[in-house]
Amino acid sequence: MQLKKEIKTIMLKDPFQQFKEAQRVNEIRYCPLTGRSSRVLGLTLKEFAYTDRTAMIEESARACPFCPGLIDALTPKFTPPLKEQYTYGNARCFPNAFPYDENNAVVTITTEHYVPINGFTHQMLLEAFECALLFLSDVDSKKYPYQSINWNYMPVAGSSLVHPHLQIIASSTPSNYYSDILSNLNNNPNLFMDYLTTEKNLNERVIANPGDSTWVVAYAPMGQFDIIGILHESMPLHTCSGKLDSVLTYIRTTLQFLYSKKIDNFNMSFYSIAHNTSFLPHIRICPRVTFPPYATSEINYLQMLHNDSFTLLKPEVIAEEFSVFAREQL
Template sequence: MSKRISFQKKEEWFQFYSANGEKVNRKTEIRIDPLTKESSRIVFDPGTKFTVPDYTEEAKETSGKNCPFCPDNIMTMTPEFSKEVVSEGRVQVGEAILFPNLFPYSKYNGVVVFSKEHYVRLEAFTKEMITNAFQACQTFLQQVKKVEKEGVYTSINWNYLPYSGGSILHPHMHVLVSETPTNFQRTIITHTKRYQEETGADYFNELYHAEKDGERWIGEHGNVGWFHAFSPKSHNDFQFIFKDKTSLDGITEGDWEDFAKGLQAIFATLTEQGMASFNMVMHISGDEALPITGRFIPRLTIGGLGTSDINFFQSLHQESLSYKIPEEVAALARKHFQ
């Protein structure tokens, strides 16, 4: 384990009395992210149970003629890239089709639809489906790179199901290329550069070795390793690293297949906990020569009112909360990798 990476945490205890006069001591654990030094809090879990949402009825209402991503509409209702960027107008790998976002978040914003299926449950995502979609993203980014040779910030992003902010049920991802980094990208770049200057080492390579075979380690397939974040951004927070892969040019079809197998194990972990919706980001560093990395967190509602999983603490204090203990979630996920 790297002695330069520090996993710091502290406990705060709140003492109060229940309605029947019984003394209660309740712990909040504050964990410090080893890279950014941002904190997150693991709070008391009242035994919250989650239920996988079922969108079968909504799928019937929104599919077919009502969905621009369904097969009868996708080639007539979605836009095309300029020929200078994508000569065919769209990128297609198997059933995956990538085209421009009508409402772009950045200079280049592609949307990739996974397959012809309108509603795909987590357990129904196949290795081929996932691999094709990410290969389509890779092809698009390589073509953009020929036009934008430097100074761009790249990511692949996935909102799955409405809890995540996904506005269309048909499974799709966003791929972004911008002249300006997001706060997430800026934070990673700034702190990894500082770590490199102070230690002479690559932070993510050291993190991989610090976590491997530890209590937050989940598993790996090929060049892709998975572990749970020490300081989580949600009730689960899965991190992945493409070892020694700093550019999409070095990612092979086999690497995408290995990544897909890891995602399937994470999907199974969510399902076992009664979760389904999630946000995922894959950061591709470009000029910074960092390993390709990413994070994956579930999105959910809490309680009978369908309460959002984000409140003032996350939205305004910018501090994440988790009911779940990272080491326990990692142990659960490890079973699905074996």
């Protein structure tokens, strides 16, 4: 597989260099899985600014519907044939009161109202994911094959509640992301393994190879950067119980890495399609950030209206930093 990119050179007279002629080099890269473009800008970002969120966290704890005092009274229950709610350790699964799809559940990861991004233990994640799988394995995978486990962590990432929770979807219809990949799989049923082989040969963005999955920094990121973990075996999520050990380990390592970069919001999706053997289950985790001094959103007209992403961070630099970080952690 050839990874596609176009280099664009922009000349300008730069006010920060006494109006000398200066060159900016941008790259337009194309995601090998979706085909969507992403711009890697020829600028550098030193670091993200730390934001103190203590007041918001304290305020949100006062009447939290996911905390032990209110969760029994304020969370919905499933209708038959599903169980009313599912529990696994401290995790609890119930319907999303504001559903996006036919089968849209919420899993509270823990009874603790706030867990800092570097505070999630392996056990917490294990209980939450296994709880999600209890729900998914009770939903008809033939009728609702588009299964995903999703996570908006904290309000900048789109979470309306601070209390950590996953959102699970089992849908009869594909999201645009699935549609893009399905159309590429029509041309190349071996798309995922081709992508992984290409990344392994190039060895510029691979960050971990625990055996049953491979983790890379995305060539064409959907956010400022984008960590992708691809399982080597085609297994739909509802059959993954007991098989997620390395996945949970690297989700945790990614969250610790985000913390080390002063990032405290992220989105995660774990995608799978039941009864489609060429679609390999995979995870994408993108940090969510704002830019100082006005907490400017990173979502501007490019993402909102052109369906393009951009980043100020070179994926290869992130891969190097992540690899050094992971070696120190594990």
